Amino acid sequence: MPLPFGPHITYFGIANANNEVTDPVGTDAQGNPIYERLTGSGFLIVVEARPGTSGFKVATKTFLSIPDDPTTRPDLQILSNRDLGINPTSAICDVGPAPAPIGGVPGSTLDFGPSQEVANTLNDFGCRFVPHDSSGEACTLGPLGIPKYVANGTTEQFCSSPVVGQEIAFQQGDTLVSVQVRDTAGNIGDRRTLVVRVL
Numbered sequence: 001m002p003l004p005f006g007p008h009i010t011y012f013g014i015a016n017a018n019n020e021v022t023d024p025v026g027t028d029a030q031g032n033p034i035y036e037r038l039t040g041s042g043f044l045i046v047v048e049a050r051p052g053t054s055g056f057k058v059a060t061k062t063f064l065s066i067p068d069d070p071t072t073r074p075d076l077q078i079l080s081n082r083d084l085g086i087n088p089t090s091a092i093c094d095v096g097p098a099p100a101p102i103g104g105v106p107g108s109t110l111d112f113g114p115s116q117e118v119a120n121t122l123n124d125f126g127c128r129f130v131p132h133d134s135s136g137e138a139c140t141l142g143p144l145g146i147p148k149y150v151a152n153g154t155t156e157q158f159c160s161s162p163v164v165g166q167e168i169a170f171q172q173g174d175t176l177v178s179v180q181v182r183d184t185a186g187n188i189g190d191r192r193t194l195v196v197r198v199l
Helices: 116-126
Strands: 008-016 033-037 043-050 076-080 129-132 156-160 173-182 188-198
Touching: 008 033, 008 173, 008 188, 043 076, 043 173, 076 116, 076 129
Parallel strands: 033 188
Antiparallel strands: 008 043, 043 156, 076 173, 129 156, 173 188
């Protein structure tokens, strides 16, 4: 499979609260990996990427929002097709801590098109991630329990931080999550999708 011009996603998956990568239980009809969970919280969402054929580095902003400017988006661009959390609001990056408001992330059609609503949702979800630009600082652990990127060739990792809590807990059933990443020249790379299945 040829590399995209923008960043190539080398890994998109789930790690448990102990920072250990979990395996999908299978794939859906579109070939997207399915990750089963007993509850909708208490795990990490992990995205890894490397430069595409453009040669530009993977950009690392997880929040870049200007009101009334739908072109202002983070470099990590991630959407869910269902509401996340018990209180999904239109507020952007309402992560607290209390008494500041704490809200979830509204679901979308997984269309990354040029609208203010999409830009707001990308920033609302993206701001809950932290970039890790060194494998030794990864949020995931290798076989020896040492921080390590999941995929060979990865140059940048993004992890939900802290673990997915009640503020963005997934609903029972299947939720699709799609992600794409931008490089430092503004090029968008390939897109990956996974399924979080809460039993």
